[in-house]
Amino acid sequence: MRDLRQTRFHPNDRGPDVFAAKHEHHYCTDHAPPEIQGQLPSAADEVKIVERLIDQLESRDMDESEKTTFRQELQQLAEDIRAGRRRLEDAE
Secondary structure, three states, X not given: OOOHHHHOOOHHHOOHHHHOOOOOOOXXXXXXXXXXXXXXXXXXXXXXXXXXXXXXXXXOOOOHXXXXXXXXXXXXXXXXHHHOOOOHHHOO
């Protein structure tokens, strides 16, 4: 019979390679550390992202009225980002 005590695991039993593993963190633009804030997209980058979404929308096969509604919402989002009223993370 196998001894179950040998299968116990204690966090201190991990090797150094486990502790060196990368961890993912998610930050909002207001609370990110300075070294992370430099990596976050700027407002201009976010406008480019929204413009790409608009371009992708044009190539989608969907109802024209829905496409028009989505296009207007995305254009409004791009205008709001340019004006500093919203960011992508604020989008609903």
